[in-house]
Amino acid sequence: xxxxxxxxxxxxxxxxxxxxxxxxxxxxxxxxxxxxxxxxxxxxxxxxxxxxxxxxxxxxxxxxxxxxxxxxxxxxxxxxxxxxxxxxxxxxxxxxxxxxxxxxxxxxxxxxxxxxxxxxxxxxxxxxxxxxxxxxxxxxxxxxxxxxxxxxxxxxxxxxxxxxxxxxxxxxxxxxxxxxxxxxxxxxxxxxxxxxxxxxxxxxxxxxxxxxxxxxxxxxxxxxxxxxxxx
Amino acid sequence: xxxxxxxxxxxxxxxxxxxxxxxxxxxxxxxxxxxxxxxxxxxxxxxxxxxxxxxxxxxxxxxxxxxxxxxxxxxxxxxxxxxxxxxxxxxxxxxxxxxxxxxxxxxxxxxxxxxxxxxxxxxxxxxxxxxxxxxxxxxxxxxxxxxxxxxxxxxxxxxxxxxxxxxxxxxxxxxxxxxxxxxxxxxxxxxxxxxxxxxxxxxxxxxxxxxxxxxxxxxxxxxxxxxxxxx
DNA sequence: CGCCGGATTGATCAGTTTCAAGGCATGTGG
DNA sequence: CCACATGCCTTGAAACTGATCAATCCGGCG
Numbered sequence: 001x002x003x004x005x006x007x008x009x010x011x012x013x014x015x016x017x018x019x020x021x022x023x024x025x026x027x028x029x030x031x032x033x034x035x036x037x038x039x040x041x042x043x044x045x046x047x048x049x050x051x052x053x054x055x056x057x058x059x060x061x062x063x064x065x066x067x068x069x070x071x072x073x074x075x076x077x078x079x080x081x082x083x084x085x086x087x088x089x090x091x092x093x094x095x096x097x098x099x100x101x102x103x104x105x106x107x108x109x110x111x112x113x114x115x116x117x118x119x120x121x122x123x124x125x126x127x128x129x130x131x132x133x134x135x136x137x138x139x140x141x142x143x144x145x146x147x148x149x150x151x152x153x154x155x156x157x158x159x160x161x162x163x164x165x166x167x168x169x170x171x172x173x174x175x176x177x178x179x180x181x182x183x184x185x186x187x188x189x190x191x192x193x194x195x196x197x198x199x200x201x202x203x204x205x206x207x208x209x210x211x212x213x214x215x216x217x218x219x220x221x222x223x224x225x226x227x228x229x230x231x
Numbered sequence: 232x233x234x235x236x237x238x239x240x241x242x243x244x245x246x247x248x249x250x251x252x253x254x255x256x257x258x259x260x261x262x263x264x265x266x267x268x269x270x271x272x273x274x275x276x277x278x279x280x281x282x283x284x285x286x287x288x289x290x291x292x293x294x295x296x297x298x299x300x301x302x303x304x305x306x307x308x309x310x311x312x313x314x315x316x317x318x319x320x321x322x323x324x325x326x327x328x329x330x331x332x333x334x335x336x337x338x339x340x341x342x343x344x345x346x347x348x349x350x351x352x353x354x355x356x357x358x359x360x361x362x363x364x365x366x367x368x369x370x371x372x373x374x375x376x377x378x379x380x381x382x383x384x385x386x387x388x389x390x391x392x393x394x395x396x397x398x399x400x401x402x403x404x405x406x407x408x409x410x411x412x413x414x415x416x417x418x419x420x421x422x423x424x425x426x427x428x429x430x431x432x433x434x435x436x437x438x439x440x441x442x443x444x445x446x447x448x449x450x451x452x453x454x455x456x457x458x459x460x461x462x
Numbered sequence: 463c464g465c466c467g468g469a470t471t472g473a474t475c476a477g478t479t480t481c482a483a484g485g486c487a488t489g490t491g492g
Numbered sequence: 493c494c495a496c497a498t499g500c501c502t503t504g505a506a507a508c509t510g511a512t513c514a515a516t517c518c519g520g521c522g
Contacts, residue, residue, distance in 0.1 A: 072376065072377075074380070074384060074462045075462055078384040078385075078462075079384070080379055080380040080383040082376055082379055094369075095365060100373055100376055101376060123358065123361070123362070123365075125358070127354065127355055127356070127358060127361055130354070130358055130361035130362065131354070131355075131361065133365055134326060134368060135326060137365060137368050137372055138325075138326035141368055141371055141375060142327075142331055144372060144375035144376060144379060145303065145313055145332060145375060146303075147379055148303075148311055148313055148375060148378055148379055148382055149305070149311040151383040152382040152419075152421070153310070153311045153422065154305070154309075155477080155478095156478070182499095182501085183501065184500090188383075190383070191384060192478080192479090193478075193480080194500090194501085195478090195479075195502085195503085196477090198501060198502055199478095201502095202502070202503080214487085215486095215487095215500075215501060215502090231305045387509075387510065414468075414470095415468090423510075424511055424512080425468090426469095426470085426510090426511075427510055427511075429469060429471080430471080430510095432469095432470095446468075446469055446470090446518090446519090
């Protein structure tokens with residue numbers, strides 16, 4: 001099966017419910033099956049919007065392939081990315097009728113989705129579904145709490161160290177990390193400019209804490225040193 | 232009924248389940264009554280710890296009188312306050328077995344509490360309780376998402392403007408705002424130093440946007456100007 | 463009255479941003 | 493196959509915002 005040709009203008013329905021899945025996938029599968037709704041696959045091109053802040057939240061999503069950023073904007077375009085969503089992650093579960101952040105594909109991305117409405121219905125009769133919905137929102141809250149500490153109180157180098165450890169944990173399968181996002185995305189996630197991110201990474205490279213094979217292919221050489229500087 | 236004498240060393244059990252309650256109180260009352268547990272009152276002295284980060288989460292709390300800060304610390308003492316909890320607010324509802332932030336009374340504070348265990352049990356059989364727990368966690372998440380935008384991307388003056396509007400909304404009954412927290416707390420909430428907070432407030436005072444009756448008694452004179460600068 | 467914690471204000475410092483230039487890879491068209 | 497355009501990243505220098513250090517100030521209270 002060769003990769004889909006994706007147009008940036010529109011997403012396309014796919015078949016094949018099975019997928020390369022990861023830890024929290026369980027929950028999604030559980031709630032999806034309990035909800036009785038068929039989980040559909042859908043693909044988005046690089047930088048394509050999946051949903052916008054303020055739009056009615058019709059679906060809940062799980063990343064199958066690719067990566068997603070969710071963010072908020074200020075009037076003048078300043079952007080804060082709240083989270084990166086990698087394969088296996090669930091996103092778009094905003095209780096309340098509207099999405100509170102915008103979601104965009106970072107690279108060509110395939111997601112599985114179920115109707116939010118059917119989840120709510122299932123939660124009304126099945127306490128396991130209700131419990132899973134709560135647990136997933138709670139996981140998002142935990143991440144947000146940790147990230148507030150980072151944004152409000154960590155220095156640039158500490159922020160980048162924390163970011164690298166997070167990504168290492170979440171996507172390093174082989175010791176090699178293949179970052180899907182650009183420096184600007186990292187900056188907007190960490191509350192920094194892209195230049196400051198680049199300088200911090202260069203500094204860590206100079207110190208031998210990490211090695212680049214390319215700008216986005218990074219090998220961590222000393223996780224302990226990173227953990228120390230992440231405060 | 233005169234105010235309790237409170238020792239900082241220890242909290243004291245009170246009686247009287249009724250209380251001066253506010254909007255989200257409904258939810259707490261509902262889950263509390265459904266859980267079958269009696270909501271007990273308890274008081275804490277100024278700066279007394281209610282629970283610590285990492286401690287097993289035994290209770291869920293609702294502020295009756297006073298105010299509470301919940302925060303995280305870095306190794307070296309840098310602090311990020313995640314939220315202020317005012318009368319009517321529920322806090323301490325950390326799904327998972329342990330609290331992820333520390334909670335302290337800002338001033339002498341009375342809370343109502345119910346055993347977390349009994350809520351979980353109730354949620355297992357009553358979907359309304361389960362739904363309320365989810366909704367409350369979701370409200371915390373929404374606040375955290377907004378606050379990440381503030382911490383990562385707003386300037387000092389924008390942060391203070393946002394803070395004033397939030398507090399105005401939450402505790403201004405008479406047009407007068409009586410802030411329960413000191414400048415350092417505000418700084419640790421906004422990711423600023425206390426000096427920067429003080430300077431921003433002085434600047435807003437000079438501009439006629441607000442007036443002090445005392446350092447913590449503030450009247451907003453021009454909410455529109457604040458809303459404009461809050462970006 | 464004088465102490466004390468909290469708040470304000472001033473002066474200087476430092477970290478991060480901003481502005482700017484150049485490099486390196488990738489892809490496209492001649 | 494090469495030339496060039498493009499996007500992304502790195503690096504340098506200057507500017508600026510907010511932090512730090514330090515000196516009062518103010519109000520409440522013993």
